[in-house]
Amino acid sequence: MKNIAVIGYGVIGKRVADAVKVQDDMNLAGVCDVVSDWRIQNAVRKGYSIYAATPEAGNEMKAVGISVKGNVQDLLAKADIVVDCTPKKISTKNVEYYKQKGIKFIVQGGEKHETTGHSFSAENNYKSAINLNSTRVVSCNTTSILRTLTALKSAGLLDYARGTLLRRATDPWESHLGGIMNTMVPERDIPSHQGPDAQSVDPDLDVITAAVKVPETLSHMHYWNVKLKKHATKDEVLNAFKTSSRIKLIQYDQGLVSNNTIKEMFLDMGRPWGDMYEVALWEDMLKVVGDELFYAYVVDNQAIVIPETIDAIRALTGIETDGAKSISKTNESLGIN
Incomplete structure (x- = not known):
């Protein structure tokens, strides 16, 4: 049983905390933040131990009746590993502190690969993360x-891949603060950063990405053109995708024609926040033409990294050395498949 500290109780942090709570080999030591509003008050209602990131934050929390267990140092003293879910400018400073304290830590995809020297994706490189001091769970x-x-x-089908990403403009709960309206903003650089980022996990991937920011908040959408190593059938491709428990094949012809309809389906399934931990890939849209493959899918920017983070905790702490067993355990706890 490992004690887990969550620093930053925002979009990712609150989901990581809830996911930790349903694991039978982890204990949520507490959550730490600077806010005293409805966000951290929801953590109080869930019975989580609350820690203040700064003395000022602690005073503000106490002023509104929040029972503060202590400060960051107090929380880390009770933890075996810390999951930092703060914004990147803050987490960069926190990393130096974790290193000084000699505590294992996980950062999210907003950080650069060099921050930890290891980037994590459970189905790719779980084994290489076992007992490391730190890792970065790559972006959604x-x-x-x-x-x-x-x-x-893994199915021996991939030669190279070229993808176009339609990226959400901002997070749903911050859409009143910024974002874009009635326009699209292409990222200037090709490849966009996601392709090289994937290569930080698997250097052998021949992948190039381009990205466009679009005026919506629910998710991202990807279009991919893949050169296959051989002529293949659609069934061969689908069978390859089915080897991943975190790819969910969906049907356009069943009314799942947009990101909002997909989100509604996961809400109806009873997922917290309607979270989609899987990649939702359109099975009936997928096309194979000779040795070329075309497909599209939707990514839940708020949820897809949550199971990865739980697996990363197991790998770094060494409580499970078999990646497949950790993935299965995490999937079961979160209701995946």
């Missing part, structure tokens, strides 16, 4: 790229 888009291309690569 990179996670989806690795899941799908790894499935094709």
Whole structure:
């Protein structure tokens, strides 16, 4: 049983905390933040131990009746590993502190690979993360790229891949603060950062990405053109994707024609926040023409990295050395498949 500290109780942090709570080999030591509003008050209602990131934050929390267990140092003293879910400028500073304290830590995909020297995707490189001091769980888009291309690569089908990403403009709960309206903003650089990021996990991937920011908040959408190593049938490709428990094949012809309808399906399934931990890939849209493959899928930017983070905790702490067993355990706890 390992004690887990969550620093930053935002979009990712609250989901990581809830996921930790349903694991039978982990204990949530507490959550730490600077806010005292409805966000951290929801953590109080869930019975989580609350820690203040700064003295000022602690005073504000106490002023609104929140029972503060202590500060960051107090929380880390109770933890075997810390999952940092703070914004990247903050987490960069926190990393130096974790290193000074000699505590294992996980950062999210907003950080650079060099921050930890190891980037994590459970189906790719779980084994290489076992007992490391730190890792970076790659971003939502990179996670989806690795899941799908790894499935094709493992089946001996992947030669190279070229993808176009339609990226959400901002997070749903911050859409009143910024984002874009009635326009699209292409990223200037090709490849966009996701392709090289995927190669930080698997250097052998021949992948190039381009990205466009679009005026919506629910998710990202990817279009892929893959050169196969041989002529293949659609069934061969689908069977390759089915080897990943975190790719969900969906049907356009069953009314799942957009990201909002897919989100609604997961809400109806009873997932918290309607979270989709899987890559939702359109089975009936997928086309194979000779040795070329075309497919599209949707990525839940708020949820896809949550199971990866749980697996990363197991790998770094060494409580499970078999990646397949960890993935299965995480899937069962979160209701995947």
